[in-house]
Amino acid sequence: MATSTTSASGRSRTGKAAKAKKATKTATANGSNYDADAIQTLEGLEAVRKRPGMYIGGTGSPGLMHLVWELLDNSVDEAAAGFATRIDITVHRDQSVEVADNGRGIPIDRHAKRKVSALEVVLTELHAGGKFGGGAYGASGGLHGVGASVVNALSAKLVAQVDRDGHTHELAFRNRVAGQFTGSSFKAGHDLVRTRRIAKTRSGTRIRFWHDRDIFDSNARVDAGLIRERAVQACFLVPGVRIRVFDKRAGGGETFEFISRGGLADLVDSRSTGSNTCEIITLSGIEKFSERVPVEGTMRDVERECTVEVAMRWVDGFDADLSSFVNTIPTSQGGTHLAGFERALTRAVNDILLKDSRKLAKLVRQNKNRATREDIQEGMVAAIKIVVPEPQFRGQTKQELGTPAVEKIVYDIVKQGLADWFGGGGPKSHINAVRNKLADAVLNRVSSRQLLENRRRAASMGATGLPDKLADCREHGPDSELIIVEGDSAAGPAKAGRNSRNVAILPLRGKVVNAGKATLKQVLDNAEAQALFTAIGAGSGRDFNLADARYGRIVILCDADVDGSHIRCLLLTLIHEFMRPLLEEGRVFAAQPPLYTCRIGDTIHRAFSDEERDAIAAELTRGSRRAENLVWQRFKGLGEMNVDELAECALDPETRILRRLTIADGAAARRTAGLFDILMGSDVAVRRDYLIANSTLLDPDALDI
8 A cells, every 4th residue: 555655656756847847848948947058159150051141131042142242242352452353253054153363362371370271261260351450451342251251151062272372272161061072072171182283473262152052042043144234343343354254054145254444434434324414523532530440459549541432424314323332342222421422412513503593593582492312313323432441331241331430531522523523623514514404303393393282282172183175085094095186176076086985085276395405394384295294194204104094005196297297296205205104115106197088989099198199190090090080189187187087097996007106206206396496496596507507508698597
């Protein structure tokens, strides 16, 4: 009995201990038992593998490309320091990537503290490299010293070769373990192997890596196109360096090679599209600043030197293209250097360039004459680069500069440089062109806000907002169309002959403003232009949204005469300047009404020119029919056509002829509209100058103009 009791008691104690142990584990898992055992440490490169997003931004294609950028940045640093002139980037068939340069080569001698080669230290130790303290590099891109080691940390295999001291030295890694590959076998070890003898004057580094597929997403890919873009960018930042890109994968194409001699000016010139408003403005300067940093464990004030380079210009159009760089690294998120540039630009434009602008005189009383950052950057193409030792980046991906002192340095240099250029240092015609462009930007913004306010006011009053003269259709969308006609005389038969289900008619009562020469305010004040914007319903200029368009097609229907051609040119210019996506998507057409018609029995013959009429007449009179029996009806205007005739030649999809208009047509119309203004406008002096300049067969003194 006693034995049985003791046994039962023993089982009871054992059960309590198990429950207590289980409870302890549960408490630790829930975080309530927080002691020393809960603290984990990540040694070496494991921190990178545990949180790759902290170092490369993610594990997709952008993160994989970041590994390429880390190695490329190291080679570009060698070139920027004056030690490399050539960089080769190769994407192999097996998706591995190799970056090679002819710089000094990573040191291969034994590291005093680590007791292994310096090459191994660079590839395995975070925050190890030659970019700390200003010894090997005065200024570089990879200042965090984790670039090459991060590549190794996230690679399944890596092979590094260094040309130095008359030999090629090789060290390989498999899963971050140093050693050597012999065929497919791997032997761990820390010794470098000399693979071949080379000239003693030859030097350089080659690193090839195979990314770890267990870390990266299955769809992560190396984009050779992005590599080419980055290579071109690097060449602009380091003039004189030659970069080649080899894509050995299927369909990789030919070898890409690029070199630049002009630096940032070449970069701005390559990105300038359309007509240039001014020449390329180049600004530069050097200033020193003091920064408190740790030196040998003690915080000390260290004097730094910051070099600033800027290249910029304005071009036609609205889009801004602004690039910023720190040393050789593109800073896509800007930072203190970009903040200083934008502040200086805004101040110089408002205080100097637009200070006494006549165009903005009326806005002064309303206190609306100051240009905003967006106004100033309309059509601006600019690149800013600073060179500074040990810059402070916000994050390992180095997309934003955080060094505070740089902002004032950039501000002072850019403000003074622009003040000199605006004050007369630049060509007078270019200064005036920029002044007019930026003044127009201010006027356009103020006018656009007023227009938006008017629309809101109309909406609040219950107004439809559609033009009174618009004969709208019942259904809108891709299958609907808006037909623009000349005047009410053409609108009558067009409305009667249309299919009101999906065809809308908008008559014009006057000529549209020449949008190629007018400001946005002048365009918005033009009743015909405003009616067209409102009818289409997708906005205008930068605010135009093709998805909001109420009609799938826009058809321009004008008389077949010179005046009709002028109106068509003005309409096409307006669409080209303020509703360009319509042209880009092929949604603008010109109806082709005939100039002559001739009925033979039940057949109607149409001619669109005198020459075509004569050719048709000759064909019809080949037999016994006599030419004088042909009755040709000439249409002076659409208003002369009856409903059936207009419907057949311009409205009925089965019988009409439409010509699709393109961007090239829009650009040509812009030029033609300007020529019409010269030849048919009210400025006699302008017309006289044009005729004299283009009339080589006439005696200028005989021209009575």
